[in-house]
Amino acid sequence: MLRNSLFLIVLAAFAVIAFTLVNAWHPAESLSPVAEHYATNGPTEVGAANLVTAVVVTYRGFDTLGEVTILFVTAAIIGFFLSLFHSESPEQTDRLMPASEILSTASKLLIPFMLVLGIYVFVNGHLTPGGGFQGGAIIASAFVLLLLADPLSKLNHRIIAMVESVSGVAFVLIxxxxIFLAGGFLDNRILDLGTFGALLSAGVIPLLYIFIGLKVGSELTNIIGHLQQTQKNR
Amino acid sequence: MHWFSLEYIAMNLGFLLILIGLWGIITRKNILRIIISFSLFDTGTHIVIVAIGYIRNRTAPILDTLALQKDTASKIVDPLPQALVLTAIVIGLGVTALLLVYAMKLFETKKTLDIHRFNDLKW
Known part of the structure; x- marks a missing residue:
């Protein structure tokens, strides 16, 4: 009883804080000075039609590098954590139920299209909604479908690790x-900015987003692959 | 009446999700439900941050038409909160994955997901 009333007091306190915040908040009428700089100078400085991409990859590219690093560390910890306790035990695979006919047929049909959609989303990240993280997530979902349809299939962890490290190193190298060819770390004006709104424009942003997409896709696939391997031993 | 405009609806729903998530985190006993509550909390903060950047009668910061490319600053919503939320979603995904793997390990050691059974550090 005391416990429940304590919970209630904590929740009520948070509700009061939230209400005061919303009550005192006024919707913005115009852009903040930073956003105004991005909106007026973004097209000429960065050349990306999608301003969110300009902010994510160029203006705050250092944040994105940190974000990719956090995802990498997460994948590494999960791989370490799961392999620590699941050292090569004899596999009991006979208890797994085979996937249904619909799922296995549909996965064969859908997986190529999902991979193409993922690549499309991260190649066009500087023009349309989307980008490396979204495209990478779509690619990883294709592999989830593959594992659902055929739970015994083995992902080749060596290839995944190779793609991941090569794209990570390429990201940092670009x-x-x-620093040497343009204004600073992660400046996109190494290549020509090109015509605004074309596929090959905005300097190295398409290249960077391809590497981010490959890296995120392989990291998420890696996590899923590790989880699937532990499921086999049950 | 301003409580029914889009930015207030989004803001209130965001804070409501945060409160629901908090309630779940402190009252639920099953670890998986605590993780789901954490996800709700996470999503609530994302909605609140995006709602802060919203400006009425403006469009998304994607300059794909010629009309949007001149006098851009008076036609688009703030792109900065959207970029920050993009980062936050990915970090949230990583944290959730770690929580789930940790819950899996906890289940393997005690064969239960009841949070009250894990009292080794309690005195």
């Missing part, structure tokens, strides 16, 4: 090239 960033370092920016």
């Amino acid at each position: 960033g370092l090239l920016g």
